[in-house]
Amino acid sequence: MRRLLALTLLGSPAVLGFPVFAQDRFAAGDDISLVRITPEQEQAVEHGLAWLAEHQNEDGSWSADVGFKLNTTYRVTAKERGHVGVTALAGMAFLASGNLPGRGRYGDQIERALGYVLSCVQDDGYITRAGTRMYSHAFATLFLAEIYGTTHREDVRVDLQRAVDFIVKCQNDEGGWRYVPLARESDMSIVVCQVIALRAARNIGIRVPKITIDRAIDYVVESAVTDDARRQTYSSYRSELGTFHYQKDTHTRSTFALTAAGVTALHGLGIYSNDLIRKGIDYLNRDFDRHNSLYGDRGHYFFWYGHYYGVQAMYTVGGRDWQNYFQKLRAFLLERQDPDGSWRNSEGPGRAFSTAVGCLILEIPYCFLPIFQR
Numbered sequence: 001m002r003r004l005l006a007l008t009l010l011g012s013p014a015v016l017g018f019p020v021f022a023q024d025r026f027a028a029g030d031d032i033s034l035v036r037i038t039p040e041q042e043q044a045v046e047h048g049l050a051w052l053a054e055h056q057n058e059d060g061s062w063s064a065d066v067g068f069k070l071n072t073t074y075r076v077t078a079k080e081r082g083h084v085g086v087t088a089l090a091g092m093a094f095l096a097s098g099n100l101p102g103r104g105r106y107g108d109q110i111e112r113a114l115g116y117v118l119s120c121v122q123d124d125g126y127i128t129r130a131g132t133r134m135y136s137h138a139f140a141t142l143f144l145a146e147i148y149g150t151t152h153r154e155d156v157r158v159d160l161q162r163a164v165d166f167i168v169k170c171q172n173d174e175g176g177w178r179y180v181p182l183a184r185e186s187d188m189s190i191v192v193c194q195v196i197a198l199r200a201a202r203n204i205g206i207r208v209p210k211i212t213i214d215r216a217i218d219y220v221v222e223s224a225v226t227d228d229a230r231r232q233t234y235s236s237y238r239s240e241l242g243t244f245h246y247q248k249d250t251h252t253r254s255t256f257a258l259t260a261a262g263v264t265a266l267h268g269l270g271i272y273s274n275d276l277i278r279k280g281i282d283y284l285n286r287d288f289d290r291h292n293s294l295y296g297d298r299g300h301y302f303f304w305y306g307h308y309y310g311v312q313a314m315y316t317v318g319g320r321d322w323q324n325y326f327q328k329l330r331a332f333l334l335e336r337q338d339p340d341g342s343w344r345n346s347e348g349p350g351r352a353f354s355t356a357v358g359c360l361i362l363e364i365p366y367c368f369l370p371i372f373q374r
Contacts, residue, residue, distance in 0.1 A: 035326050035365050044334050047341030048359040049097060052090050053109050055352060059119075060112030061087045062356075064349035066130050068179055069189075074301060074347045078130045084120050085136030086349050087113050088143035089356035095146055096363035096372065114147055118159055125162035125169075126181060133179045134170070138193030141167065142371065145200035149370050157206070164201045167194050168212050174248065175215035187247050188223055191216065192261035192268070192309060199268040200371045213269055220265045222248050224276045242279030256291040257306030259283055263313040272316070281321055284310055288325065292332060299336075301348030304357045311361050315372065326365070333358055 056062055061082030067075050091113035094106040101111040117140050120129040127140040141163040148156045170177055176186025177194045195216055202208040225243045239245070243254035244262030263280040271277070295303035307329055314325040337343055337358070345354035364372045 035323055037365050038330075040334055041330055041362055044337050045097060045359050045362050047337065048343070048355050048362075049094060049106060049341075051341035051355055052093060052352065052359070053106060056090070056109055056112065057082060060114070060116035062090050062113075062352040064352050066132055067349070068133065069301070072300075072302070072347070074349070080350075081130040082116065083136070083349060083352070084117060084127055084129050084132045085139040086353045086356065087116055088136070088139040089360065090352060091117070091143050092139075092146060092369065093356045093359040093363065095143075095150075096360055096366060096369040098366065098368045100150055101147060110147075114143075114156070117143060118155070121159045121162065125159075125164075125166035127163055134177055134181065134190055135179070135193055137163065137166070138190075138197045141197035142193075142200050145197065145204060145206065146370060148206075149200070149204035160201060161206055164198065164206050164208060167198060168209060171212055171215060175217075175219035185247065186219060187252075188220070188244055188258045188261045188265070189246070189305070191219060192265040195220075195265045195268040196371065203370065216265070217269045217271065219248065220244070220262055220269065221276065223262060224280075225254055226276070240283060242276075242283035244280065255302070255306075256284065256287045257302050257309070259287075260306050260308075260310035260313055264309040264316075267313065267316045277317070281313065281317055284313065285321065285325070288328065296332060297336070298346040299344035299348075299354050300346055301353075304345065304348070304354050307361055308357050311364055312372070315364055330362060333362060 052062070059082060061084075063080045064083035064086040065074070065076045066078035066081050066083055068077070069075075091110055094110045094113075097106070098104060099106040099110055101107060101114055117127065120127050120140065122128060127137045141160065144156055144160040144163060147153070148160050166181070167177070170181045171194075172178070172182070172184055172186060174186045176191040177183070178185050178187060178190055198208050198212065223245045225239055225241055225245065239254045243259045245254050246252040246258055259280050263277055263284070266274075266277055291306055292303070294300075295306070311326060311329060314322040333343070341355070342351045343354040343358040345351055348354065363369070367373055
């Protein structure tokens, strides 16, 4: 992979003890890509983090419904259990506001979340609890990578390398990953999670084989809708040029969320400028309002998943694409945050999940989290 930078939080003003004010802080980039961080945005983040802090369990976890996607619904397999993936996302939300384990206003919350995630690392490196699957493993691996990049804790490094080795071992013959370890099939929603976890780990010196990256690139590229031969119709979903299929099979759907995942996966794999990315970005711009109208008001997991990766894709591209996308999404999120600081999640693990993702989206311009830096 190219352009992989060993980024850390150690040089950021908040970590060094200097105050950072909303009116003085902008997103990194050229003049066009600057996005002012508004007081309303910071207030929304603070309310969301306060809600998460209030709802953290004694063992450091956040409770959520363990389950899996089933078409457009969420099949619950364990109700309100300590959730590895949700805990990792919540921990990253606190990191992204400039806190570190044991340091900062929410340092205790991060330390306890880290303890929980480490307790879920199995002997083979699989990070799981209560039946959570590869989604959660990837988010937990990403969380450990962000922690290790800023603390260099040896206990975190050891378990992070084991978790990365597990991802490498589980890559199948297609070059991708699926919901459960060692599955023969793959899908884009799982592939992007593993790719971003591997990217973050490699950024801070964890061993990731080049062949794993090369095979993942082939999978993502082959999943793109590049010509009329791949423009198949699946149920009520549209398959437009510039989108990415759920699986390499052209008879599977292509959507806003999957396209956001495809573009972000390419960025994570070290590909920053090609026709697939440009067409994918154009599609996300065109389909933004439709995606929100379908899933936004009810907080469906498609909404959160789509924008979690969509905003990362746009931030990496920069320019007016980033500026326009983020400002529209920020307004949408601010209007729909509940008075208690949480965001709704009608289908999915629950409010801890949606609130963590909502905070992470709004925090991307803060530039504190290494994986969210250009």
